[in-house]
Amino acid sequence: MTAAFELRGLTAAVPGEKGAVRLVEEVSLHVRAGETLAVVGESGSGKTVTFTSALGLLPKPGRVIAGEALLEGEDLLKLSPEALRRRRGARIGMVFQDPLTGLNPVFRVGEQIAEVLRAHLPISRREARERAVALLARVQIPDPARRVDDYPHQFSGGMRQRVLIAMAIALGPRVLIADEPTTALDVTVQAQVLDLLGDLRDAEGMAMVLITHDLGVVARQADRVAVMYAGRVVETGTVAEVFAAPRHPYTISLFRSIPDVEAPAGTTLAPIAGSPPDPARRPVGCAFAPRCFAVSDAAGCRSARPLLIGAGHEAACHRQGAAELAA
Amino acid sequence: MSVTVEQIDAAAEAAARRRAAIRRYTRHPGFMIGAVGIVLLVLVALFAPWLAPHSPTRTDLMNSLAQPSATYPLGTDQFGRCVLSRLIHGAQVSLQVGFFVVLISLSAGTIIGAVAGYAGGWIERALVAVIDILLAFPSFLLALALVAARGNTLDSIILAVAIAYTPRVAAVMRSVVLTIRPRPFIEASRAIGLTPWKIVLRHVIPNALPPVIVVATVSAATAILAEAGLSFLGLGVQPPTPTWGNVISEGQTAITTNPLISLSAGLCIAFTVVVLNLLGDGLRDTLDPQMRRSTGKLL
Amino acid sequence: MVAYIARCAAQLLVALVGIVTVAFFLMRAIPGDPALYMLGDFATAEALATLRARLGLDLPVWQQYFVFLARAAQGDLGVSVVTGEPALAEIWAAVPPSAALAVAGMTVAVVAGVPLGIIAAVRQGSAVDVGVMLIALGGISFPVFWVGLVAILTFSHALGIFPALGATSEPGLLKGLHHLALPALVLGLSVAAYIARLTRSAMLEVLGQDHIRVARAMGVPERRIVWKLALRNALIPVLAVIGVTFAWSLGNAILVEAVFSRPGLGSTILKAILARDYQLVQAGVLVLAAAVVVLNTGLDLLYGAIDPRLRQR
Numbered sequence: 001m002t003a004a005f006e007l008r009g010l011t012a013a014v015p016g017e018k019g020a021v022r023l024v025e026e027v028s029l030h031v032r033a034g035e036t037l038a039v040v041g042e043s044g045s046g047k048t049v050t051f052t053s054a055l056g057l058l059p060k061p062g063r064v065i066a067g068e069a070l071l072e073g074e075d076l077l078k079l080s081p082e083a084l085r086r087r088r089g090a091r092i093g094m095v096f097q098d099p100l101t102g103l104n105p106v107f108r109v110g111e112q113i114a115e116v117l118r119a120h121l122p123i124s125r126r127e128a129r130e131r132a133v134a135l136l137a138r139v140q141i142p143d144p145a146r147r148v149d150d151y152p153h154q155f156s157g158g159m160r161q162r163v164l165i166a167m168a169i170a171l172g173p174r175v176l177i178a179d180e181p182t183t184a185l186d187v188t189v190q191a192q193v194l195d196l197l198g199d200l201r202d203a204e205g206m207a208m209v210l211i212t213h214d215l216g217v218v219a220r221q222a223d224r225v226a227v228m229y230a231g232r233v234v235e236t237g238t239v240a241e242v243f244a245a246p247r248h249p250y251t252i253s254l255f256r257s258i259p260d261v262e263a264p265a266g267t268t269l270a271p272i273a274g275s276p277p278d279p280a281r282r283p284v285g286c287a288f289a290p291r292c293f294a295v296s297d298a299a300g301c302r303s304a305r306p307l308l309i310g311a312g313h314e315a316a317c318h319r320q321g322a323a324e325l326a327a
Numbered sequence: 328m329s330v331t332v333e334q335i336d337a338a339a340e341a342a343a344r345r346r347a348a349i350r351r352y353t354r355h356p357g358f359m360i361g362a363v364g365i366v367l368l369v370l371v372a373l374f375a376p377w378l379a380p381h382s383p384t385r386t387d388l389m390n391s392l393a394q395p396s397a398t399y400p401l402g403t404d405q406f407g408r409c410v411l412s413r414l415i416h417g418a419q420v421s422l423q424v425g426f427f428v429v430l431i432s433l434s435a436g437t438i439i440g441a442v443a444g445y446a447g448g449w450i451e452r453a454l455v456a457v458i459d460i461l462l463a464f465p466s467f468l469l470a471l472a473l474v475a476a477r478g479n480t481l482d483s484i485i486l487a488v489a490i491a492y493t494p495r496v497a498a499v500m501r502s503v504v505l506t507i508r509p510r511p512f513i514e515a516s517r518a519i520g521l522t523p524w525k526i527v528l529r530h531v532i533p534n535a536l537p538p539v540i541v542v543a544t545v546s547a548a549t550a551i552l553a554e555a556g557l558s559f560l561g562l563g564v565q566p567p568t569p570t571w572g573n574v575i576s577e578g579q580t581a582i583t584t585n586p587l588i589s590l591s592a593g594l595c596i597a598f599t600v601v602v603l604n605l606l607g608d609g610l611r612d613t614l615d616p617q618m619r620r621s622t623g624k625l626l
Numbered sequence: 627m628v629a630y631i632a633r634c635a636a637q638l639l640v641a642l643v644g645i646v647t648v649a650f651f652l653m654r655a656i657p658g659d660p661a662l663y664m665l666g667d668f669a670t671a672e673a674l675a676t677l678r679a680r681l682g683l684d685l686p687v688w689q690q691y692f693v694f695l696a697r698a699a700q701g702d703l704g705v706s707v708v709t710g711e712p713a714l715a716e717i718w719a720a721v722p723p724s725a726a727l728a729v730a731g732m733t734v735a736v737v738a739g740v741p742l743g744i745i746a747a748v749r750q751g752s753a754v755d756v757g758v759m760l761i762a763l764g765g766i767s768f769p770v771f772w773v774g775l776v777a778i779l780t781f782s783h784a785l786g787i788f789p790a791l792g793a794t795s796e797p798g799l800l801k802g803l804h805h806l807a808l809p810a811l812v813l814g815l816s817v818a819a820y821i822a823r824l825t826r827s828a829m830l831e832v833l834g835q836d837h838i839r840v841a842r843a844m845g846v847p848e849r850r851i852v853w854k855l856a857l858r859n860a861l862i863p864v865l866a867v868i869g870v871t872f873a874w875s876l877g878n879a880i881l882v883e884a885v886f887s888r889p890g891l892g893s894t895i896l897k898a899i900l901a902r903d904y905q906l907v908q909a910g911v912l913v914l915a916a917a918v919v920v921l922n923t924g925l926d927l928l929y930g931a932i933d934p935r936l937r938q939r
């Protein structure tokens with residue numbers, strides 16, 4: 001079965017003082033229909049850039065310099081701007097990190113949803129409005145017929161994220177990318193929004209990418225996981241495999257503070273000593289070397305870039321076998 | 328006393344920061360054009376008697392309304408006075424007006440705006456209400472009325488323009504202070520018991536200074552335009568003293584035969600204002616990107 | 627919305643009382659005796675006393691103020707010393723040509739300034755952007771009366787398209803508009819330049835906001851994003867300064883009227899200043915300030931219509 005959405009060797013860069021600065025490098029990952037792929041990694045590891053550049057949304061002067069972004073087999077990066085626009089929102093939706101600023105403050109909520117519908121469908125204002133009410137109901141907003149005429153400032157944070165989700169699923173996309181959809185919300189509201197996303201995925205058979213810092217969420221909601229570090233995917237596999245036997249020292253460090261695989265909700269990425277390298281100044285060899293407990297010059301950590309190897313469960317580390325030694 | 332490694336590092340870092348700041352300015356073409364232009368103008372005004380080929384007030388009635396020639400590079404006006412010399416000397420009036428108006432209106436506006444922005448409560452509300460009402464009066468009209476009442480010497484023109492434009496400066500200053508007020512160091516100073524006056528003097532005003540410099544350049548431009556307007560209406564510094572505004576006005580009678588008189592005087596005003604605006608825009612871009620919002624309005 | 631309108635109306639009333647108050651004290655703050663000023667140095671003591679009594683200058687200042695306020699409320703702003711006519715009536719007679727010029731000028735400014743600012747923002751860094759911004763820099767830098775002279779030289783003398791006189795006594799709307807066009811363009815240019823710069827920076831800020839990224843991610847066409855979703859946000863700061871630029875362009879209008887020999891408030895007030903007609907100047911200043919205040923109230927209403935967050939409070 002082909003993946004609903006697949007990235008192959010995606011590399012995006014911005015011009016810097018000394019040539020192009022690669023924000024993300026050679027990112028490959030995929031997600032199938034009905035499946036959730038979790039993407040985790042420290043702040044600044046390139047999670048958001050990966051998906052915004054795949055959708056052609058990387059702000060100028062950033063641009064994709066290599067790779068493919070396949071939506072049901074079709075490379076989005078080769079499409080004309082207009083063709084890409086028609087896919088965005090219609091066949092692939094995205095929900096962003098901050099619901100408080102994600103809605104336009106000077107338009108009614110219903111009108112914003114209608115704007116999305118009418119961007120893709122030849123329907124009347126009236127019909128768009130009716131559909132907007134139905135969508136609000138779909139994301140469990142009480143009294144949708146009345147709330148459709150409210151402005152964003154009349155909604156709470158959680159409600160606004162629901163509205164944004166309603167917009168993202170308005171046209172029944174095959175793929176939904178949710179970029180830390182709950183980071184800005186209260187803990188109780190977080191669970192509700194995540195449940196809603198899970199239900200929608202099951203009901204629509206969508207493929208879902210869930211970017212998160214919360215390992216508990218990964219354990220409960222995701223089927224597979226991709227771990228990113230310094231603009232690269234450093235480990236990927238099923239949640240069960242990666243949680244049971246992490247192979248990359250970065251992943252191992254992340255899990256260190258967590259006693260067992262059944263991570264409790266709200267367990268966020270554990271801090272690791274040191275900080276990730278600036279995209280403009282990544283070390284030669286493995287980008288994690290300065291912080292790695294298993295670093296070894298003999299293995300080539302400081303001279304050669306490690307590639308993702310393995311079948312199904314892959315990791316990018318020169319000393320995968322030796323990693324257990326550290327435990 | 329030995330110098331520690333940290334001290335050397337700190338010094339090197341400070342030098343690097345200074346170099347980076349200088350590079351930010353020199354790489355901004357608008358700022359460079361503005362800075363060079365202003366320096367040129369100041370030099371022209373200071374050395375006007377030496378630069379001007381003739382006395383700006385010497386009449387040569389045999390040669391009135393002469394076309395440009397080697398003796399009179401820009402020709403002469405209806406009294407046979409050298410237009411170029413009048414323009415060179417006219418820079419003195421414009422620059423003096425620009426400089427002193429900014430000095431007066433900025434000091435007054437800064438104090439009013441800073442007090443309003445810092446004090447809060449009813450003092451702020453009252454001052455803001457007065458500023459708002461004053462803003463409803465067209466500044467140029469106010470300047471006109473004040474000059475009419477106080478006579479048209481250079482001093483009274485400067486004072487009139489300064490008074491008329493102070494409310495605008497005060498309004499900008501208040502919004503600048505509003506963006507500074509919530510910053511933590513103000514809270515800290517309050518906590519260690521500094522008096523409100525000391526806080527305004529030591530913290531609020533110095534931190535508001537970068538935007539103030541921007542406001543100053545733009546206000547100088549506005550003041551120069553206002554003076555030119557007064558001169559044009561015959562309410563500015565009186566002939567035979569040359570000002571760019573009265574050269575335009577006097578040239579108007581010969582506009583069809585000798586358009587160069589009015590045109591060149593207008594270009595002098597425009598050059599000065601452009602240069603000041605470029606300098607202001609350049610400073611705004613380089614000093615602090617966050618500042619755009621606080622000074623964007625009104626100017 | 628009703629409550630919001632009521633609040634705007636109340637603010638208008640307060641502002642009108644405010645400008646009358648400020649005008650009163652401003653005129654009193656100017657040194658010198660207005661009666662002496664009006665009658666000249668050779669006036670007899672008797673004449674001075676009569677005039678002082680007529681102007682109410684013999685009363686204590688606070689009484690003068692309340693008398694002034696009460697009369698102003700009834701539309702009485704004193705009489706012109708030169709003609710003896712009620713000052714307000716004389717000023718009022720000069721309002722129509724000035725209002726036409728101001729409205730036409732502001733229309734030019736908004737109609738040209740907003741779209742140019744948007745286009746410059748959308749094509750940020752392109753030749754179009756640089757061009758628009760250079761023109762805008764010129765527009766705020768050239769003295770308006772000089773632009774007027776250049777316009778007369780080019781469009782009247784050289785090309786003969788528009789008349790050099792800014793007004794005509796001949797009847798007919800078209801004729802009037804033909805004479806109004808050049809002054810209005812000249813007056814509008816500087817404000818248009820300012821509005822274009824402001825619209826551009828507001829637009830750039832809005833286009834970088836999250837909700838615009840969301841709209842792009844949802845596949846909303848760029849045209850709709852710019853001209854509908856972003857524009858309404860960007861107009862808020864632009865509206866906020868239109869009131870201020872209006873006050874400013876009323877000042878410029880005095881100069882434009884002078885260049886084009888156009889009748890109106892500018893020439894009336896200028897004549898009054900030269901004739902030392904103190905009451906008339908005061909009435910003129912008040913009428914102009916009132917116009918600004920009324921316009922600002924209108925803008926506040928529009929503001930409320932655009933920005934729902936304002937209506938709430």
Ligand SMILES: Nc1ncnc2c1ncn2[C@@H]1O[C@H](COP(=O)(O)OP(=O)(O)OP(=O)(O)O)[C@@H](O)[C@H]1O
Binds near residue numbers: 023044048062
């Ligand atoms: N438009 C841009 N221009 C230059 N650098 C950028 C740009 N966008 C992101 N970056 C840089 O790229 C790196 C990756 O950023 P990204 O937003 O993808 O991180 P993230 O993994 O999503 O982090 P977070 O968890 O904080 O959301 C960061 O170092 C960031 O500073």
Ligand code: SF4
Binds near residue numbers: 288289296318
């Ligand atoms: S390659 Fe070397 S430095 Fe990088 S993670 Fe593996 S062991 Fe650590």
Ligand SMILES: [Mg+2]
Binds near residue numbers: 048
């Ligand atoms: Mg992110």
